[in-house]
Amino acid sequence: MCEEGRGNLLKRAFVAPDDPGRIRLRFASRAVLGIGLAVALCGAAGHSLVAAVAGGLAALLALFTVTDPTVRGQATTTALLPVVGFPVLALAAVLHDLPVARDLAFLAVVGAGVYARRWGPRGHSLGVFGFMSYFSAQFLHTVPGRLPELYAAVLLSLAGSSVVRFGVWCYERRLAAPVVVSPPAQGAGLGRVTTRQAVQATSGAAFALMAGQVLSDQRWYWAVGATWWVFVATTSRGETIVRGFRRFLGTVLGIGLGFAVAVPLHHEPVVAALVVALSVFGIFYTAAVSYTWMMLAVTVMASMLYGLLGVLDADLLVLRVTETAVGAVGALLAVMFVLPVTTHSVTEAWVERALRCVHTCTAEAAARLAGSQEADPPRSVAELEAILGRVRQSLAPLVHPLNPMRARRRRARHVLALLDECAREVRGLASVAADPEASHDARLAAACWRVENAVEALTASERRTPAAVAALPAHPAVTEPALAHLHSLERALAELAAPLHSPPGAPLLTA
Numbered sequence: 001m002c003e004e005g006r007g008n009l010l011k012r013a014f015v016a017p018d019d020p021g022r023i024r025l026r027f028a029s030r031a032v033l034g035i036g037l038a039v040a041l042c043g044a045a046g047h048s049l050v051a052a053v054a055g056g057l058a059a060l061l062a063l064f065t066v067t068d069p070t071v072r073g074q075a076t077t078t079a080l081l082p083v084v085g086f087p088v089l090a091l092a093a094v095l096h097d098l099p100v101a102r103d104l105a106f107l108a109v110v111g112a113g114v115y116a117r118r119w120g121p122r123g124h125s126l127g128v129f130g131f132m133s134y135f136s137a138q139f140l141h142t143v144p145g146r147l148p149e150l151y152a153a154v155l156l157s158l159a160g161s162s163v164v165r166f167g168v169w170c171y172e173r174r175l176a177a178p179v180v181v182s183p184p185a186q187g188a189g190l191g192r193v194t195t196r197q198a199v200q201a202t203s204g205a206a207f208a209l210m211a212g213q214v215l216s217d218q219r220w221y222w223a224v225g226a227t228w229w230v231f232v233a234t235t236s237r238g239e240t241i242v243r244g245f246r247r248f249l250g251t252v253l254g255i256g257l258g259f260a261v262a263v264p265l266h267h268e269p270v271v272a273a274l275v276v277a278l279s280v281f282g283i284f285y286t287a288a289v290s291y292t293w294m295m296l297a298v299t300v301m302a303s304m305l306y307g308l309l310g311v312l313d314a315d316l317l318v319l320r321v322t323e324t325a326v327g328a329v330g331a332l333l334a335v336m337f338v339l340p341v342t343t344h345s346v347t348e349a350w351v352e353r354a355l356r357c358v359h360t361c362t363a364e365a366a367a368r369l370a371g372s373q374e375a376d377p378p379r380s381v382a383e384l385e386a387i388l389g390r391v392r393q394s395l396a397p398l399v400h401p402l403n404p405m406r407a408r409r410r411r412a413r414h415v416l417a418l419l420d421e422c423a424r425e426v427r428g429l430a431s432v433a434a435d436p437e438a439s440h441d442a443r444l445a446a447a448c449w450r451v452e453n454a455v456e457a458l459t460a461s462e463r464r465t466p467a468a469v470a471a472l473p474a475h476p477a478v479t480e481p482a483l484a485h486l487h488s489l490e491r492a493l494a495e496l497a498a499p500l501h502s503p504p505g506a507p508l509l510t511a
Contacts, residue, residue: 026171029283032277034164038157045156050140050147053305055157057136058085058129062161063257064284065125069178072269075166077122078158084126085103085133086151092137093144103209106224109134110205114231131228138221170344176217181353181386192233195345201231204334208327215322223392226251226327227334232342237335238343238397243291244328245402251324254299255317260301262315266307276304347394351500352459354391354419355493359455361426362489366448368433369482377430384423391419411499418499421492429485447486454493458500 038059042052062081068074088109095102109131116127134144142150170258190196203228212223230244280327282297299320305314335341367375397403398412 014067017161019295021175024288028281030164030169030171031060031063031284032281033169034063034161035280036277037164038160039309040158041156042153045152046148047156049308050146051153053309054136054140057132057154058282059157059161059223060283061129061132062158063165064287065128067121069121071166071170071172073122074172077125078162078165080122081129081158082362084130088130088133089137089142090144090147092134092283093142093147096137096141096143104437106134106138106209107205109203110196110224110228111202113228114201115194116196117197118192124346128447132493135221135225135228148202154202166440172356174333178386181383181390191338192342195510196341197231199335200338201228201331202328203338203482204231204327204332206330207333208330211326211330212323215326216319218275218326219316219319219323222323223327223330225326227330228327230328230331236343236394236397237340237395239346240331240335242397242400245503246291247295248321248324248328250295251299251320253292254296254303255321257296257300258303258317259314262307262312262314263304263317266304266312269308272308273306276301279304343394343397347391350387350391350394351401351415351419354384354387354422355455355459357387358410358422358426358493359452361430362448362451362486365426365429365433365482366444369444374425374432377433381423381427384426388419388423392416415496418492418496422489422496425485425489425492428484429489432481432485443480443483444486447483447490450490451486451493454490458493 034432035056039056039104042055047055053070056359058081062078066074066077066081089132091105092102097235113127113131116130159461161493190199205224208227209220212220215223218469230240230247234240234243261275265275279297279301283294283301286297302320303312305315306316357380360379361384364375364377364380368377388450395412395416398405398408399416403409
């Protein structure tokens, strides 16, 4: 990675101006407070270190993975976590000494956890918690006799973290409700992306499990965990490959820091607790912008926890890197050869959603300018921003600096730049429409009609040629802000025709 690339990564991960409203800062600070309270409660209740670790992990997952759009929904999902986690934890404990049954059950949990994503944020949260309940049972060597203490620690920790999240520091109550963007329509059976991913994740985890056990009969579950987390928050083959690379890179960097920090300092409880708290902050603060940095923080935290449990040494850290590599390879093989979901198919669906949302935003703004009080341009603009976030995620493999297909990388960046330009013009149009002094111009209807035609030309099943789409009328300079935004929007849509409608022999986004 070049110096400029490293500098941009550091800036995105840690510079405050990239954190509007200090949301990431509050998210991370609240996590440290909530998890700290959870662990303190476990200690005050007399629980063992193993139970305190289980409770802290449960609090971390509740604060990190529960992302329902409303506070009420978040509270409901948090309350459901033990309903899913406790039976899985019991299953892992009962099968602890039955390797074949234990491994088959683990693979079933992997598949079910990924498949649960079809039910939205709540399904995702419960699927992750179920998987991590089984994973933590391997990590903590849970046997049936320990279950009562672990259950008590998890319930106490969830209660403590919930007091912080929903009582002491519920900053979401003062924020506008986030826009929830549902995935594009999917087919049934193996035509559904979540079904295909469940099969992929199970296949990749099976490879990781077998290869991981060859490397270590004690820490094999690290490889399965690496495969699992590569699949979380990805949809296409390209996204999964990029995430696997970033996970491995973050782990390597974290191990390097672990040698410098965790190995010499894990015998100091106060220092170890401070490093764990800083790692938790790093996990939550960087998660939204850099998976590599998040994995670095996760690896340092895990190293410290192993130190507190008395099993940390240099060989263990090296083994973690190796198991992570095996897990990433398992995910790579699965997405390449088992029911692959191409980057092109996912990106095409999201780009179409974005373009149709551009038209909706334009129509809403025009209706507001015409005097309609029911039109809500800001809401449509917020939806467009959310959709563009998914477009950027799906195009990430193609714009990645390591992508060897330079022509496609340039075109993908061009698409993103033009979509961002559309978003800027739409935001400007919505701002004009919000001005009570603004009045309707008769030319707006014609301009909106042209925008609608341009969107239809770009998204129709029988697409027009780029030349036909680009044959939009030239406009003289206009002083009316609304018309200026609409004309710029038309030009951006016309320019999108070339990169989106490449000839069959030169596919643009296929990966």
